[in-house]
Amino acid sequence: MRGADALTKALEREGVETVFGIPGGSALPIYDALVDSPIRHVLMRHEAGAGHAAEGYARATGRVGVAFATSGPGATNLLTPICDAYMDSTPTVFVTGQVRTDLLGTNAFQEADVIGMTAPMVKHAIAVESADEIQQAIHDAFHLARTGRPGPVLVDIPSDLARGPARDREPHAPNTPGHAPTTKPNGKQVRLAAQAIAAARRPVLYAGGGVVHAEAAEELAALARLADLPVATTLMALGAFPASDRRWLGMLGMHGTKTANWAVDEADLLICVGARFDDRVTGALDHFAPRAKVIHLDVDPSEIGKLRAAHVPIVADAKRGLAAIARSYAALDPAPDAGRLAEWWARIDAWRADEPFDVPAGGWAEMDGGNGPGEGVDPHALLDAVQAATGGEAIVTTDVGQHQMWAANRLRFERPRRWLTSGGHGTMGFGLPAALGAQAALPRETVVCVSGEGSLLMNVQELATAAEERLPVKIVLMHNAALGMVRQQQDMFWDGRRAAVDLGSSPDWSLLARAFGVAGRRVTEADEVAGAVAETLAEPGPALLEVRIAPEADCLPMFKPGSPAREMIG
Numbered sequence: 001m002r003g004a005d006a007l008t009k010a011l012e013r014e015g016v017e018t019v020f021g022i023p024g025g026s027a028l029p030i031y032d033a034l035v036d037s038p039i040r041h042v043l044m045r046h047e048a049g050a051g052h053a054a055e056g057y058a059r060a061t062g063r064v065g066v067a068f069a070t071s072g073p074g075a076t077n078l079l080t081p082i083c084d085a086y087m088d089s090t091p092t093v094f095v096t097g098q099v100r101t102d103l104l105g106t107n108a109f110q111e112a113d114v115i116g117m118t119a120p121m122v123k124h125a126i127a128v129e130s131a132d133e134i135q136q137a138i139h140d141a142f143h144l145a146r147t148g149r150p151g152p153v154l155v156d157i158p159s160d161l162a163r164g165p166a167r168d169r170e171p172h173a174p175n176t177p178g179h180a181p182t183t184k185p186n187g188k189q190v191r192l193a194a195q196a197i198a199a200a201r202r203p204v205l206y207a208g209g210g211v212v213h214a215e216a217a218e219e220l221a222a223l224a225r226l227a228d229l230p231v232a233t234t235l236m237a238l239g240a241f242p243a244s245d246r247r248w249l250g251m252l253g254m255h256g257t258k259t260a261n262w263a264v265d266e267a268d269l270l271i272c273v274g275a276r277f278d279d280r281v282t283g284a285l286d287h288f289a290p291r292a293k294v295i296h297l298d299v300d301p302s303e304i305g306k307l308r309a310a311h312v313p314i315v316a317d318a319k320r321g322l323a324a325i326a327r328s329y330a331a332l333d334p335a336p337d338a339g340r341l342a343e344w345w346a347r348i349d350a351w352r353a354d355e356p357f358d359v360p361a362g363g364w365a366e367m368d369g370g371n372g373p374g375e376g377v378d379p380h381a382l383l384d385a386v387q388a389a390t391g392g393e394a395i396v397t398t399d400v401g402q403h404q405m406w407a408a409n410r411l412r413f414e415r416p417r418r419w420l421t422s423g424g425h426g427t428m429g430f431g432l433p434a435a436l437g438a439q440a441a442l443p444r445e446t447v448v449c450v451s452g453e454g455s456l457l458m459n460v461q462e463l464a465t466a467a468e469e470r471l472p473v474k475i476v477l478m479h480n481a482a483l484g485m486v487r488q489q490q491d492m493f494w495d496g497r498r499a500a501v502d503l504g505s506s507p508d509w510s511l512l513a514r515a516f517g518v519a520g521r522r523v524t525e526a527d528e529v530a531g532a533v534a535e536t537l538a539e540p541g542p543a544l545l546e547v548r549i550a551p552e553a554d555c556l557p558m559f560k561p562g563s564p565a566r567e568m569i570g
Contacts, residue, residue, distance in 0.1 A: 003131035004033035004162040006169075007095070010138035011039060013171065016066055018440050020044050020053040024070025026097030026110060029162035031068075042440055042469055045461035047074050049433040051081025052459070055090045056437030059420045060395055060445075062215065064145050065090070065437060070097045072110030075156075079117060080427060082152050086121040087424025088236060089213055091150035093141045094118075100160040101129075114156055123151040124176070128158065131166035139171040148181030149300040150213050181299055185316035185324045192312045193271070193295045194328035197227050198336035200269035202344045204289075205229045206252065209236030209423070210274020210298060210318050212416045217241065219322035220273065226326055228341055230348055232260035234275055236423045239413030243392075249348065250355075253281040253565075255405040255558050259351040261565040266347075267292040274298060274318045277307040278424070279561070287564035297321040376550035377526050379403070379478055383410035385533040386448060386476060394446040395420065395438050399431035399455030402484040402555040407450045429458030435473040436465055446537065449475045453506045454483045460512070466542035467517030474536055475518075475544040477509055480551045488554050492569070509546035519543035 001009075007030060011019070018040045023031040034041050044050040047069045054065030069078050075096040085092045098104070099111045115125045123144050126137045134157060141153040197203060211220050217240050224231050224247050231241045232252040241248050250257030252264060264270065270292040275281070282288035285307060296303075296310035297318060304313045314321050329336070383406060386394075392412050397420040398404040404421055413419050420438060422430040435449040456477060466473055487501040513520030519539045523532045529547065536545040556570030 001166055001168055002029065002033065002162065003134050003157065003164055003166040004029040005036070006131065006134045006166040007138060007157065007162065008033045008037040008039060009168065010135040010171070011066065012037065014064070014138065014142045016064075018042060018057065019066040019068055020050040020057070020437060021068030022047055022050060022070070022074060023068075024074045024097065024110070026071035026099055026159040027068060027074070028097075029159055030095070030097060030157070040440075041068075042436070042465065044433065045464050046459065047077030048080050048429065049436075049459050049462045049465065051078045051092075051094065052084070052427070052430050052433035053437035053440070054092050054094070055081060055085050055430070056397060056420055056434030057441045058090050058092055059434070060417055060438035061441045062417065063091070063441075064142055065092045066095065067092070068095050070110065071099055071114075072112045074110075075112055075114040076117070080425075082118055082154065083121045084422055084425040084427045084430065085152040088422065089150045089209060090152065091145040092152045093138070093145055094152060094154045096154065096156050097162065098156045098158040101158045102160070104158070114154065118154050121152070122154050125154040125156070127156050128161055131161045131164045132169065134161070134166060135169050136171060136175060140174050140176055143174040144176055144179060148179065149210070182301070182315045183299065183317040183320055185297070185314050185321045187324075189312055189314045190321070190324045190328050193314060193325050194332060196269055196293060196295060196312060197229070197271065197325070197329055198332055201340060202267050203227075203229055203269040203271065203341070204249070204263050204267040205231045206234075206264065206270055206272045206275055207231060207237045207240050208234045208273065208275025211237055211240040214274065214299070214318035216274070216319035216322055217416045219319050219326065221245070223322050223326040223329070227329055227336070229271070230263055230344075232256075232264060234278070234281055234423075235408055235421065237274070238408060238419040239416045242414045243412035244414060251408055254283065254561070255409065255555060257409070258355055258557060258568055259348060261559075261568060262351055263348055264289050264292075265566050269293050269295070271295045272297065273322060276303045282307075283559050283563050283565040287566065376480070376553070377523065377529055377547050379406045379549045379553060380410050381526060382476070382478065382529055382533075382547050382549065383407055383450075385530045386450070387411055388530070389533045389537050390446055390448065394418070394448045395442065397421065397431045397435040397438065397447070397449045399451045400426045400428045401452045401455055402488065402553070403450050403452045403478045405555045428455040431455060432459050432462045432466075432473070432475065435475075436462060436469070436471050439471040439473050440469070447473045449473055450478070451475060452478050452480070452484060453503055453509070457506070463513060463516035463518050463542070463544075470541060472539070472541050472543075474539070474542070476533070476536070477544060477546045478549045479506065479509065479546050480549050480553070481506060482551065485555065491554075493560060509544060513544035520546070522546045522548075524548045
């Protein structure tokens with residue numbers, strides 16, 4: 001058997017059914033082995049698309065996503081999705097071909113030091129040195145990618161080793177020294193956390209993406225309901241707590257709800273689970289939850305105390321940690337006072353009554369104090385139509401920009417892994433390939449990509465993948481002829497000096513979609529939106545709906561980067 005056959009066998013043993021990639025010279029032995037493997041290969045049109053598709057696959061399923069690329073430019077084109085997966089803790093394995101071992105270090109054709117390039121943004125980078133190492137390298141990579149704090153792992157395989165003979169070896173225990181994540185919480189710390197929750201009068205549960213990664217949504221809800229805790233979720237945790245539950249305050253952070261941000265500002269106890277005090281959540285860190293004691297539960301010990309000191313640090317898997325805290329809280333004697341949070345909930349409900357997200361009958365002009373954008377479809381109304389047509393059950397991916405934050409605040413998710421977006425790295429071009437990855441993993445699900453024209457242009461070639469692979473993703477494109485979020489910040493924080501944000505020469509998207517073999521529609525009037533959304537979702541194959549939205553619409557509320565969250569605009 002060849003090294004490449006050893007690779008596909010190892011992937012099959014790991015339960016891999018689908019990989020995403022593009023072949024090339026140094027990866028040809030790997031692709032030859034795929035011919036004899038049951039693994040499905042989805043041919044993307046750019047390696048960045050392959051990487052983001054692997055992310056979408058992983059984020060929608062919780063399983064490890066896999067992408068292939070050749071050496072040189074193929075490998076370097078993976079750098080953005082690798083960094084994206086690292087920032088958002090997405091379990092992924094990237095397999096790259098490499099030049100022959102005798103050519104390493106000679107600046108050979110399509111040689112690139114992908115190990116050195118990726119070292120700062122992977123959990124581990126494995127340079128395979130013999131064909132017999134390939135199977136163990138793959139098993140080690142999968143173990144690292146999905147245990148502890150998930151993340152990307154790179155495996156780089158020289159072409160002569162992939163082509164050369166290899167022995168079929170059953171995997172042994174992972175050879176990953178130094179990687180021994182703590183998953184069981186410390187009992188003393190758990191009791192301290194339960195006691196702190198019982199004593200608090202203004203608690204807030206701050207849930208991050210780690211809750212989703214740990215499959216801990218049920219445990220989060222159980223603790224929140226047991227102790228009647230308000231819950232604020234980050235962008236990465238939307239769906240980790242049911243939006244229909246009265247305890248949900250909405251999204252926390254720069255474009256989050258006033259209720260969530262102000263509740264954290266006045267909290268006396270912040271229970272942080274699977275979150276990392278990211279700057280887009282906290283704003284000015286020294287003003288974030290300034291009166292609160294902090295319980296910080298995270299599987300990654302390096303996150304605890306990194307940005308905010310924890311009064312009760314708990315290093316553990318979120319699922320086990322939350323369950324343990326709930327058990328300890330339920331066992332407290334005497335039982336906590338059931339009415340101790342009445343005043344706190346009354347204050348929260350008063351903030352809720354004043355949330356700015358419901359667009360009044362007068363539309364944007366009334367909402368923006370008479371300075372509304374005028375023409376174009378209201379983006380909130382468009383998203384309401386998507387919500388109504390999907391019943392909130394679709395898997396939604398987004399790109400990055402105004403459309404992302406409008407979707408985050410307007411759409412409602414009842415369970416995790418329905419919302420897939422690029423958070424930490426903020427990657428424009430993520431949405432469409434991530435949707436394709438999710439659809440390939442879950443063919444019976446409705447998958448909707450919400451995007452803007454600036455983002456979609458960055459990976460528009462993947463429309464060809466959607467058509468050829470018959471992946472019936474639905475794209476809802478908000479067209480405002482601008483890089484909207486950049487334009488908004490220039491208007492607000494740079495004295496209205498607009499530079500390099502005009503996208504007036506964007507294509508006719510419905511025609512472009514049809515050129516790729518994707519159904520296309522275009523809407524410019526508000527009364528056409530609901531019908532067009534329903535028709536787009538009813539298409540049997542991939543489809544794109546272009547909606548001309550109000551060109552000057554701002555994404556509000558927000559706070560200025562680096563400012564206190566209390567200083568929200570809008």
